[in-house]
Amino acid sequence: MNFRRAFFLLPLVLFLVLAAYFWRGLSPDYDPQTLPSAMIDKPEPVFSLATLGNSGALTTDDMKGQVVLVNFFASWCVPCREEHATLMQFARDNAVPLYGIAYKDKPADAAKFLQSLGDPYKRVGLDESGRTGIDFGVYGVPETYAIDRQGRIRWRHVGPLDANAVAKELNPLLRELGAS
């Protein structure tokens, strides 16, 4: 008898489980296309890139011993324009070095992009082949990475960075890492 009663409860239980899933799916912060990074807590990939303005090569070593942000962008990427104001604001508010990597972009186009919208970056590396992007696990620009003093990737944001993500995710992390 108890078993039969439990059987009638099954649809209710199923409904609650499904409702929980759908509720999560309806949340405005939930994007099913966003993937977790496989690189979290792993060392920053080793790279050496030519830079915009020929300031010598930008390498992994340049970022050693400090908390830095690495932002992949491209002049052909529309969401990158959307996020640019946030990056400009971040560079004004923070002493944390922000490095740019122009992903699969022509140097001249990247330069023009920064000329017209402003340049928030300490230095800009040129990843014309996209190979450094692959080493970071980039699957679509813009993507932003936070790297700690030990040179490990601690955070990755996919898509345009906005004030909300900076306030809710990035700033607490930077405080935790002792960078601000």
Next chain:
Amino acid sequence: MRRVLAWGLLLALLAAPGAGAVEPGEMLSNTVLEARAQAIGKELRCLVCQNESIEDSGADLAHDLRVLLRQRLAAGDTDQQAIQYIVDRYGDFVLLKPPVEPATWVLWFSPFAILILGGAGIWLYLRRRGTGMVSGDRPLTPEEQRELDRLLHEDQ
């Protein structure tokens, strides 16, 4: 004659292997390596379109990953090493066939669990309905049996 030609053309088209999105310039001249690269590429997800393999996808990143995969194989990587190289960067999600591990047990085994549960449900239901149709387990009395026989042979 024209009909035969049309059928021949149709069959030839159907028999042709799927071309995928691999561009001629990407292919390796070594056909053995190229075959291996294509087999691996079919198992790797394009992270931009997310439901296509990198062999089938026209996305830029898929192109870069195809080229990368071929470079790894040409440099002497085994299939396993080449796949691991990409999994290290993009995670298990890049595998179209996810590995069997505790985190994916629900994914792999829930269809069988549902099949067993459903089967058990149907079995219970049928068994109960089957016994419900007979009015008790009592055999027919002689009168009932005679009445049944009469009804069955009424027409003859």
